[in-house]
Amino acid sequence: MLWVPAVVALALVVLPVVGLLTRSDLTRLPSLLVRPSSLSALRLSLETAALSTVACVLLGVPLAVVLARSRVPGIRFLRSVVLLPLVLPPVVGGLALLYLLGRKGFLGELIGWATGAQVPFTTAAVVIAQTFVAMPFLVVSLEGALRGAGDRYERIAATLGARPWTVFRRVTLPLLLPALGSGVVLSFARALGEFGATITFAGSLEDVTRTLPLEVYQQAEVDVDSAVALALLLIVVAVVVIALARPRALEGVRS
Amino acid sequence: MKLTGARNLVAAVAAVALVTTACSSSDKASSNPGGQGTAPAPGGTLTVFAAASLTESFGVLGKQFEAKHPGVTVKFDFEGSSALVQKLTNGAKADVFASADQANMDKATKAQVIDGQPVVFATNKLTIAVGKGDPKGIKAFVDLAKSGTTVVVCAPQVPCGAATKKIEQSTGVSIKPASEEQDVKQVLAKVASGDADAGLVYVTDAASAAGKVDKVDFPEAAGAINNYPLGVVKNAPQAALAKEFAEFVRGPEGRAELGKVGFGTP
Numbered sequence A: 001m002l003w004v005p006a007v008v009a010l011a012l013v014v015l016p017v018v019g020l021l022t023r024s025d026l027t028r029l030p031s032l033l034v035r036p037s038s039l040s041a042l043r044l045s046l047e048t049a050a051l052s053t054v055a056c057v058l059l060g061v062p063l064a065v066v067l068a069r070s071r072v073p074g075i076r077f078l079r080s081v082v083l084l085p086l087v088l089p090p091v092v093g094g095l096a097l098l099y100l101l102g103r104k105g106f107l108g109e110l111i112g113w114a115t116g117a118q119v120p121f122t123t124a125a126v127v128i129a130q131t132f133v134a135m136p137f138l139v140v141s142l143e144g145a146l147r148g149a150g151d152r153y154e155r156i157a158a159t160l161g162a163r164p165w166t167v168f169r170r171v172t173l174p175l176l177l178p179a180l181g182s183g184v185v186l187s188f189a190r191a192l193g194e195f196g197a198t199i200t201f202a203g204s205l206e207d208v209t210r211t212l213p214l215e216v217y218q219q220a221e222v223d224v225d226s227a228v229a230l231a232l233l234l235i236v237v238a239v240v241v242i243a244l245a246r247p248r249a250l251e252g253v254r255s
Numbered sequence B: 001m002k003l004t005g006a007r008n009l010v011a012a013v014a015a016v017a018l019v020t021t022a023c024s025s026s027d028k029a030s031s032n033p034g035g036q037g038t039a040p041a042p043g044g045t046l047t048v049f050a051a052a053s054l055t056e057s058f059g060v061l062g063k064q065f066e067a068k069h070p071g072v073t074v075k076f077d078f079e080g081s082s083a084l085v086q087k088l089t090n091g092a093k094a095d096v097f098a099s100a101d102q103a104n105m106d107k108a109t110k111a112q113v114i115d116g117q118p119v120v121f122a123t124n125k126l127t128i129a130v131g132k133g134d135p136k137g138i139k140a141f142v143d144l145a146k147s148g149t150t151v152v153v154c155a156p157q158v159p160c161g162a163a164t165k166k167i168e169q170s171t172g173v174s175i176k177p178a179s180e181e182q183d184v185k186q187v188l189a190k191v192a193s194g195d196a197d198a199g200l201v202y203v204t205d206a207a208s209a210a211g212k213v214d215k216v217d218f219p220e221a222a223g224a225i226n227n228y229p230l231g232v233v234k235n236a237p238q239a240a241l242a243k244e245f246a247e248f249v250r251g252p253e254g255r256a257e258l259g260k261v262g263f264g265t266p
Helices: A003-023 A029-033 A036-069 A075-082 A090-101 A106-115 A123-149 A152-159 A164-193 A196-201 A212-222 A224-251 B002-026 B052-068 B081-089 B102-110 B141-145 B159-171 B184-192 B203-208 B219-223 B239-250 B252-260
Strands: B044-051 B072-079 B096-098 B114-124 B126-131 B151-154 B179-181 B198-202 B213-216 B226-233
Touching: A003 A224, A029 A036, A029 A224, A036 A075, A036 A123, A036 A164, A036 A212, A036 A224, A075 A123, A090 A106, A090 A123, A090 A196, A123 A164, A123 A196, A152 A164, A164 A224, A196 A212, A212 A224, A212 B081, B044 B052, B044 B081, B044 B239, B052 B072, B052 B184, B052 B203, B052 B239, B052 B252, B072 B081, B081 B096, B081 B102, B096 B239, B102 B114, B102 B159, B102 B226, B114 B239, B114 B252, B126 B159, B126 B184, B126 B203, B141 B159, B141 B198, B151 B159, B151 B184, B159 B198, B159 B219, B159 B226, B179 B184, B184 B198, B184 B203, B184 B213, B198 B203, B203 B213, B226 B239, B239 B252
Parallel strands: B044 B072, B044 B096, B151 B179, B151 B198
Antiparallel strands: B096 B226, B114 B226, B126 B198, B126 B213
């Protein structure tokens, strides 16, 4: 019985990609992909997506642990606040970042006054925008796992004399590994595809802020074929990343 | 289940009836335009695909056209010209297409989605948008190349960017932009937010954001005038109305409204 809706669901995901494939001229693919602008966009995309995934892990893991374990009043409200970037249209997210970190934004003004630097139009702005939209994916998958697992093992470890940091390192973290794996993959994929917040907040300039999705949009303006080819490249990169990381993340601890 | 479905249908029909009567009763019957003896104009929806930069002027013209043609509703899709061409070539139903440049109209005619010969109805040129009060003291096009000035332009692939490139080449001034935006409204937004010191936009866009940015006109802009062609879509569901709309835009009312927001009218 489950097969029918499952097949429909799969078709919904796969068929549009097939549509993309039928429209693309595969013979032109190599020549389009080795163009300097494509290569530069690919490199920039991989670098910024990797950096923002690291940022997601460094900031998101502690946040997920606090959200799942803390009993501070108002924590439930905070849990929903973390989901905001999922609901906000990315362009609005980009505007919000611009109003915060732009030259006239209150934090941006402070940064400009202290360092003389400007955040928008820099590669750092791309990483910030990607981290903003990708972080919830990591936090949500970790938090779910943490709450599902409960804190039994941690309390037992504590009664056996382990200090909080040891408990975190030796008990919490290993329990979290599968969820961390899928969270990392999800946030990397989301960062890789990020478009709206980036173009609004960081702008679009080759080698600095023009990631692969922005290059696709740019190409679609003049030559749809080459936009399709670049989009295929984006899909291939995403599939490779997911295929490499996902099974290991899911099976990692069980084996 | 069945009952609510039926009830919904009744409600929908009633709502449609209400709306249509409300429309026709509120419209003042006016004298026939052009004196072509058009029989009681057939009602219906005229769908106009128009470049984003026409949002303000066409919005007003649509209302005026509706007032002249009781029972007719004008529906707009304002987007980048190339996105609109993309839609048309993929079979989107529309009656009129107004492009912000010749290149995109040529694409549409080449794809055989336009009926007959498109006509240029407006021209536009670039100006420099700067922050309120021009804090960086930008007075001429050459000032955009000064170091320490954050300049934002359109990407060369879109019409405003092509015009920018053309002026750069003719003046020998090379701008080092902080960003190449995908459309002119994005350039304007970045100047208005204060993140860019200056941006190259169309005079009409600067006029629509007059409260947020100042503009610095420069004589070299005359070297890159942008033409706005308009054509009737092939197999348009409302072909007769579409032709009337095209004439209306080029007529006195159309020219007045377009002129008001800064377009040149040939």
